[in-house]
Amino acid sequence: TTDAPRPDVLVVGGGIGGLSAALALTLQGLRVRLYEQAREFGEVGAGLQLAPNCTRILHDYGLLGEVVRLGFLPEHMIMKDALDASELTRVDLKDMERRYGFPYLVTHRSDLHGVLLRGCERAGVELVTGARCVTYENIEGGARVTFADGRSDEAEIVLAADGLHSVARTLLVDDEPVNSAYVAYRGAVPFERVAANDVHEKDVVLYVGPHCHFVQYPLRGGRMFNQVAVFRSPKALAGRDDWGTPDELDRAFEGTCGPVQKGLPSMWRDRWWRMFDREPLTKWVTGRIALLGDAAHPPLQYMAQGAVMAVEDGWVLAQHVGAQLAKRSVRGSGVDWETALAAYEAVRPEHCRRVVLTARSWGELWHHSGTKREQRNAVMRARDTYDYAFMDWVYGPTSLTPDQEPPMYRTIPLDSVRV
Ligand code: FAD
Numbered sequence: 001t002t003d004a005p006r007p008d009v010l011v012v013g014g015g016i017g018g019l020s021a022a023l024a025l026t027l028q029g030l031r032v033r034l035y036e037q038a039r040e041f042g043e044v045g046a047g048l049q050l051a052p053n054c055t056r057i058l059h060d061y062g063l064l065g066e067v068v069r070l071g072f073l074p075e076h077m078i079m080k081d082a083l084d085a086s087e088l089t090r091v092d093l094k095d096m097e098r099r100y101g102f103p104y105l106v107t108h109r110s111d112l113h114g115v116l117l118r119g120c121e122r123a124g125v126e127l128v129t130g131a132r133c134v135t136y137e138n139i140e141g142g143a144r145v146t147f148a149d150g151r152s153d154e155a156e157i158v159l160a161a162d163g164l165h166s167v168a169r170t171l172l173v174d175d176e177p178v179n180s181a182y183v184a185y186r187g188a189v190p191f192e193r194v195a196a197n198d199v200h201e202k203d204v205v206l207y208v209g210p211h212c213h214f215v216q217y218p219l220r221g222g223r224m225f226n227q228v229a230v231f232r233s234p235k236a237l238a239g240r241d242d243w244g245t246p247d248e249l250d251r252a253f254e255g256t257c258g259p260v261q262k263g264l265p266s267m268w269r270d271r272w273w274r275m276f277d278r279e280p281l282t283k284w285v286t287g288r289i290a291l292l293g294d295a296a297h298p299p300l301q302y303m304a305q306g307a308v309m310a311v312e313d314g315w316v317l318a319q320h321v322g323a324q325l326a327k328r329s330v331r332g333s334g335v336d337w338e339t340a341l342a343a344y345e346a347v348r349p350e351h352c353r354r355v356v357l358t359a360r361s362w363g364e365l366w367h368h369s370g371t372k373r374e375q376r377n378a379v380m381r382a383r384d385t386y387d388y389a390f391m392d393w394v395y396g397p398t399s400l401t402p403d404q405e406p407p408m409y410r411t412i413p414l415d416s417v418r419v
Contacts, residue, residue, distance in 0.1 A: 004033075004126065005031070006154065006155060007030075007031040007032055007033040007126065007155050008025075008030040008031045008032065008155055008156050008157075008333035008335070009022075009025050009030055009031070009032045009033075009155055009156065009157055009158075009159065009333075010032075010033050010034075010035065010143075010145060010153055010154070010155040010157070010158045010159070011032060011033070011034040011035070011158075011159045011161055012034075012035050012133045012136075012145060012158065012159070012160050012161060012162050012168070013034075013035075013036065013037075013160065013161035013162040013163060013293070013295070014034055014035075014036030014038070014041050014117075014127070014129070015043070015113075015161060015163060015293065015294075015310070016043070016109075016112065016113060016116065016293070016307045016310055016311065017161040017292050017293025017294065017295075017307070017310030017311070017313065017314065018034055018036070018159070018161030018162075018292070018293065019034070019041075019113070019116040019117060019119075019120055019125075020057075020061075020116055020310065020311045020314045020315070021159055021161060021292055021293075021310075021313065021314025021317065021318070022034045022120055022125045022314075023061060023116060023119050023120050023123055023125065023314075024061070024314040024315050024317070024318035025314070025317070025318050025321060026120070026123040026124055026125050027061065027123055027318070028318050028321050028322045028325060029325060030321070030333050030335070031124075031126075031333075032125045032126070033125070033126040033128065033153065033155070034120070034125055034126065034127050034128065035128045035131040035133060035145070035147070035153075036127070036128070036129045036130075036131065037130070037131060037132035037133070038129060038130070039129055039130050040129060041113070041117055041127070041129060042110065042113065043109040043110045043112070043113040044109055044110075044186070045108065045109065045110055045188055046108075046109055046186040046187075046188050046226060046228070047106055047107070047108060047109065047186075047188055047217060047219050047226030047228075048106070048107050048108075048109045048112060048304075048307055049104070049105075049106050049204065049217070049304040050067070050071075050104070050105050050106070050107060050112070050307070050308060051104055051304065051305065051308055051394065051395050052096070052097070052100035052101070052102040052103065052104060052395045053100075053308060053312060053394060053395050053396065053397070053398055054307070054308040054311050054312070055067070055102040055103050055104070055105060056100070056101065056102040056397065056398070057311055057312065057315045057398065058311075059102060060315070061119060062119075063115050063116070063119055064102070066115050067105065067107055067111070067112060067115050068103065068105060070107065070108070070111040070112075070115070070220065071105050071106055071107035071108070071111060071112075071219070071220070071221075072105065072106050072107070072217070072218045072219055072220065072221060072222060073093070073103050073104075073105050074093055074104065074105070074106055074202055074203050074204045074217060074218070075092075075093055075094065075202045075203055076090050076091060076092060076093055076200075076202075076203040076204070077090065077091040077093060077104070077203065077204045077205075077206070078090040078091075078200065078203050078204070078205045078206070079206050079208060079380060080205060080206070080207050080208070081207070081208065081209070081257075081373075081377060082207035082208055082209025082210075082212065082213065082214060082256045082257060082260055083209055083210070083255065083256060083257060083373075084257060085207070085257035085258065085259055085260075086377075088208070088376075088377055088380035088381055089380040089381065089383045089385070090385055091385065091391075092385055092386065093204075095386060096388070096391075096395070099388060100395050100396065104395075106204060106217045106218070106219060106226070107219070108188065108219050108220055108224070108226075111220070112307075131147045131148075131149075131151070132147060132148040133145045133146070133147055133148075133160075133162065133167060133168075134146055134147060134148050134167065135167070136158060136160065136167065136168050136171060136289050138286070138287035138288055138289060139154060141156070141288075142154050142155055142156045142157065142288050143155065143156075143157060143158040143287065143288040143289045144158075145158055156288065156333055156335065156337055157288045157289070157290065157337050157341070158288065158289045158290070159290055159291075159292050159314075159317075160289060160290065160291050160292065160295050161291075161292045161293045161294075161295055161310070162295050163293070163294045163295055163298075164177055164276060164278075164294050164295075164298045165177070166291065166294075166295030166296075168289055168291055168295060169281075169291055169295055169296070171286050171289060172281065172283055172284070172286055172291065173281055173283075175278060175279060175281075176278075177276035177277070177278055177298070178276060178277050178278055178279065179236065179274070179276055180275045180276065180277065180300055180360075180363075181232055181233055181236035181237050181243075182230055182231065182232050182233070182236075182274075182275045182300070182363070183230070183231065183233050183236070183243065183244030183248075183272050183273065183274050183275060184228055184229070184230045184272065184273040184275060184301070185228070185229040185230075185246075185249055185267040185268065185269070185272050185273075186226070186227070186228050186229075186267065186268055186273070187226070187227045187228075187229075187266045187267040187268045188219060188224055188225070188226045188227075189224065189225055189227075189266045190223065190224060190225075191218065191222060191223055191224060191225045193225070193266055194216075194225045194227075194262075194263065194266055196262075197259065197262035197263055198258065198259040198262060199216055199225065199259070199263070200216070201218060201222060202218065202222070203217070204216070204217040205217070206366075207256070207257070207259070207260050208365075208366040208367070208376075209253075209256055209260075209366075209367070210367065210368070210369035210373065211231060211232040211252065211367050211369070212229070212230060212231035212232070212252045212253055212256070212367065213229075213230050213231075213366050213367065214227070214228070214229050214230075214253070214256070214260045214263060215227065215228040215230075216263060225266075227263050227266060227267060229249060229252075229253065229263075229264060229267050230275070231248070231249065231252030231253065232252070232367070233248050233252075234248065234251075235248060236274075243274070244272050244274050245272075246269045246272075249264070249267070249269070249272075250264075275300055275301070276298065277298050277299050277300045277356055277359070277360070278297075278298050278356075280297065280349070280352065280353035280356050280357065281296060281297070281349065282349045282350070282353065283345070283349070284296045284344075284345055284348065284349055285341045285342075285344070285345045288337060288341075290317075290341055290344065290345075292310065292313045292314060292317075293307075293309070293310030293313060294306060294310065296313070296348075296349070296352065297309060297349075297352035297353070297355070297356055298356075299352075299355055299356045299359045300356075300359045300360060300363055301359070302359045302360075302362040302363040302366065303355055303358060303359045303362055303394065305355050305359070305394065309351075309352050309355060312348070312351075312398045313344075313348055313352075315398060316344055316347060316348055316398060316399075316400060317340065317341075317344045319400055320339075320340045320343040320344060320400070321335050321340050324336055324339065324340060343400075343401070346401065346402055347399055347400060347401055347402050347404075347405065350402065350405065351399065351405060354393075354408055355394065358408075392406055393405075393406040393407070393408055
């Protein structure tokens, strides 16, 4: 146990989810200590898309200006067919900003992570690195965590933002990550490397193809360019352990259009990300221990909402805490944690369940071949650029209570589409 005074809240995990939750609760006046297992805080040097339901919250924390300055505000989001490069549909992101009140932006992960880290430092979050949490337990009036080196710490609550392989999650469910057999290659390079490649300098472009897709967007004011290549691994389907290797990358994109082919040589080939999600979980809280971010709801990244949902989680909990502190009276932090955590658990798991499941079907739609591909293309081409029916429930204001949650759109059965 450290000598410093006992904090109100412990956060385990210093990713985007943990840092933003620590910041949110500190801005409500609570004392927060955050533990990260790595020796240094950091993120992968690749891109991240942040939808209006995240930029709205960054604005609330006073951080949006800095994130916009470091990032890029794309003009359109365009979906194309990866085989023939034809445009299927687009979103006008300036119009989208008018609709939702906040921008859709793209950022370098380490820039966003750095903004959150500096925000935490300024707000007074106590940041501890090199501390790997191995157990969580509820105690009288709070919760305790123990670290690999034998130290322990306790507070009124513990938020576990410890990612896909969360230790805390095992207190709630005995499950395993679900292997999608898809793998992602990334590459963020100076813009000059791709300038001659038929790229859109100001847009997010997604090429959807049979069992593969390719994403491109600028970063850092257009000085860098981010690409993501995702494909289904035959070796994964065959049950092999050595799946997702660069030879599979090359084969997966054979037959794709020129702009995709030209982008592939700029991918990093020395590391790749195998894509797992988990079955949705409806209980995230046990006593004074609560899950947050990927620990609670790791998605496949097809809706670009993983980090965004993690940011929303911390904001929602802090809003409920803030509402209580407005009527502050008692000892300790003055928070009635049972009520605050129940309010958190009443709204977030259902929303995130929808996103995780929709991300799976969204991925299936992207990866169709044959007739289904043609049906998909017909549906996408028929979409009005200014139709937001599929987006309001995600990009609209984050709900604080279940009754604010907008109804989910109904998926279009592809078999009913004539091509
Ligand atoms: P993590 O980032 O996994 O952070 C967990 C932290 O906890 C880490 O720092 C880890 O070191 C620490 N930790 C773990 N265990 C312990 C322990 N026992 N003790 C102490 N510390 C511990 N999301 C978007 O919103 N937009 C996108 O465009 C997007 N694109 C993506 C593209 C790809 C290819 C992938 C793979 C994901 C993408 N995502 C995107 C998803 C997003 O990256 C994640 O959902 C998000 O980073 C999760 O944040 P987190 O803080 O919950 O977890």
